[in-house]
Amino acid sequence: MTRALLTLGMVVLSLCREVGGMALLGFYTFVNLLRGRFDAKELVRNLYKMGVVSVPIVSLTALFTGGTMVIQSGIFVQRFQAYGLLGWGTGYAVLREVGPILIGLMFSGRVGANNAADLGSMVVTEQVDGLRALAIEPIPYLIVPRVLAMMLAMFCLLVLGDAVAIGGGMLFGKLLLGVDYASFYASFVDAIKLWDVTVGLLKGTFFALMIALTSCHYGLSVKGGAVGVGQSVNDAVVAAALLIMVSDDIWTMVLR
Amino acid sequence: MIALDGIRKLHLDPVQPPVFDGISLRIAEGETCGLCGPGASGKSLLLKIICGLVRPEHGTVEVAGRDLGLASPDELRSIQSRIGYLFQNNALFDSMTVQENVAFPLRQRLRLGQEALDEQQILARVSESLRGVGLATHAAKMPSQLSGGQRKRVALARAVVARPPLLIYDEPTAGLDPVTTAKIYDLLGTEQKLTKSTTLIVSSDIDALRRFSDRMLMVYRGRLCYDGPSADMDESASPVVRQFVRGELEGPL
Numbered sequence: 001m002t003r004a005l006l007t008l009g010m011v012v013l014s015l016c017r018e019v020g021g022m023a024l025l026g027f028y029t030f031v032n033l034l035r036g037r038f039d040a041k042e043l044v045r046n047l048y049k050m051g052v053v054s055v056p057i058v059s060l061t062a063l064f065t066g067g068t069m070v071i072q073s074g075i076f077v078q079r080f081q082a083y084g085l086l087g088w089g090t091g092y093a094v095l096r097e098v099g100p101i102l103i104g105l106m107f108s109g110r111v112g113a114n115n116a117a118d119l120g121s122m123v124v125t126e127q128v129d130g131l132r133a134l135a136i137e138p139i140p141y142l143i144v145p146r147v148l149a150m151m152l153a154m155f156c157l158l159v160l161g162d163a164v165a166i167g168g169g170m171l172f173g174k175l176l177l178g179v180d181y182a183s184f185y186a187s188f189v190d191a192i193k194l195w196d197v198t199v200g201l202l203k204g205t206f207f208a209l210m211i212a213l214t215s216c217h218y219g220l221s222v223k224g225g226a227v228g229v230g231q232s233v234n235d236a237v238v239a240a241a242l243l244i245m246v247s248d249d250i251w252t253m254v255l256r
Numbered sequence: 257m258i259a260l261d262g263i264r265k266l267h268l269d270p271v272q273p274p275v276f277d278g279i280s281l282r283i284a285e286g287e288t289c290g291l292c293g294p295g296a297s298g299k300s301l302l303l304k305i306i307c308g309l310v311r312p313e314h315g316t317v318e319v320a321g322r323d324l325g326l327a328s329p330d331e332l333r334s335i336q337s338r339i340g341y342l343f344q345n346n347a348l349f350d351s352m353t354v355q356e357n358v359a360f361p362l363r364q365r366l367r368l369g370q371e372a373l374d375e376q377q378i379l380a381r382v383s384e385s386l387r388g389v390g391l392a393t394h395a396a397k398m399p400s401q402l403s404g405g406q407r408k409r410v411a412l413a414r415a416v417v418a419r420p421p422l423l424i425y426d427e428p429t430a431g432l433d434p435v436t437t438a439k440i441y442d443l444l445g446t447e448q449k450l451t452k453s454t455t456l457i458v459s460s461d462i463d464a465l466r467r468f469s470d471r472m473l474m475v476y477r478g479r480l481c482y483d484g485p486s487a488d489m490d491e492s493a494s495p496v497v498r499q500f501v502r503g504e505l506e507g508p509l
């Protein structure tokens with residue numbers, strides 16, 4: 001009984017520590033960002049490393065996401081002869097839900113994990129101490145550029161991903177269901193409002209914030225050498241996935 | 257130059273005894289001090305406390321006449337920029353080339369307005385520093401392309417490039433062969449004569465360290481168990497110190 005209580009207490013405590021640490025990191029990041037205190041060179045470097053390099057993998061994910069949506073809805077579309085709804089169905093699902101989540105998870109696995117490992121190894125090899133010893137604060141120099149770069153990169157990748165997914169939907173619709181491009185496009189344009197696009201972009205950018213905060217937090221709190229780095233990467237990816245799922249539910253309820 | 261008073265620092269792991277339990281010492285300007293002690297006795301941590309990277313729970317740290325605990329962020333920055341620090345793990349920035357790494361402290365001083373150098377002068381200083389450690393031809397490489405010893409030498413070049421009045425070296429010769437070790441100490445000596453800087457060195461290579469520095473410090477179980485001339489270490493009254501310098505199996509350690 002006391003053992004169980006003790007374990008529960010430890011779990012709650014460590015949860016508070018991680019969430020608190022992330023919130024604090026977010027707060028400091030925000031304050032420094034507002035004051036314009038961040039390293040522009042690092043921002044550009046990270047934008048390239050996180051954004052540009054992710055273009056192929058995100059495009060591929062998006063293409064097949066569009067395809068999956070068409071294949072899934074294909075059964076019903078064929079049964080009810082509802083070919084005119086394919087564009088709407090695919091567009092709605094991809095733009096509002098599936099796109100941000102899948103691209104978010106992909107982004108977390110690629111960029112978030114990489115970021116946590118990068119920061120973790122900087123901690124382990126004393127590079128963070130080295131910066132501080134040269135009177136450079138880690139938050140404006142290391143964290144703000146990364147958070148900003150992840151959010152910007154994610155926004156752009158989502159715009160790209162949305163387009164590719166819709167294109168993929170069109171392509172697969174034509175190949176598998178014989179829906180011609182014009183009718184797909186017409187039903188898409190008819191039914192999808194700008195708001196649907198906005199919701200998806202807002203969500204995705206928020207996911208990027210979550211990915212950034214988890215990966216930075218776990219990266220900076222690495223302890224115990226190379227093994228610790230691996231553990232932190234693991235924790236960061238799991239935490240980011242959890243936060244994406246939970247915040248997605250909340251966003252879906254708030255932004256109808 | 258350095259004055260520590262009653263430093264007490266708790267261990268990260270609460271069940272362990274404190275890492276430091278009342279350390280006081282004074283290092284005068286221009287002095288060369290060696291710091292030794294068994295593994296995990298807190299040598300690196302003490303250096304970080306002196307540099308203001310870690311704050312002790314109790315006690316005061318004074319560097320260049322300023323109390324680090326009371327200094328404003330700006331003051332702390334200006335003190336830190338006068339310290340050259342070679343980290344045990346080198347702390348070379350992975351994303352920069354060797355040349356950029358060595359130029360980094362100079363650029364930072366330029367940004368803080370403590371140095372007026374143009375790009376040409378910076379590059380000249382960097383290549384001079386790299387030539388000093390025998391790595392002039394490796395300037396364009398990334399740290400990950402170098403061997404462990406080469407990385408150590410780059411880190412050394414970076415620590416001394418800004419000619420700071422206080423130099424802190426954490427294991428400058430760990431993992432280096434005897435000839436390179438001798439070269440490194442030769443280099444440290446040249447640097448020391450040139451800049452008259454205060455130097456504090458941590459090393460496990462006790463003999464080389466004692467040959468180089470006039471004064472030795474030893475930490476053991478949270479306290480300074482030796483503080484005196486290097487030559488008298490063998491004859492110290494403390495059996496711990498005697499065993500440590502002689503490297504004997506039998507004894508209190």
Ligand SMILES: Nc1ncnc2c1ncn2[C@@H]1O[C@H](COP(=O)(O)OP(=O)(O)OP(=O)(O)O)[C@@H](O)[C@H]1O
Nearest residue numbers: 266267268275294295296297298299300301302310
């Ligand atoms: N910021 C910190 N606060 C409290 N304790 C710390 C801190 N950093 C390290 N320690 C602990 O202090 C102890 C001494 O670590 P330190 O790295 O200073 O040893 P060291 O003497 O340099 O050892 P080595 O010879 O292996 O380099 C370790 O047990 C470590 O866990």
Ligand SMILES: [Mg+2]
Nearest residue numbers: 299300301344
């Ligand atoms: Mg050490």
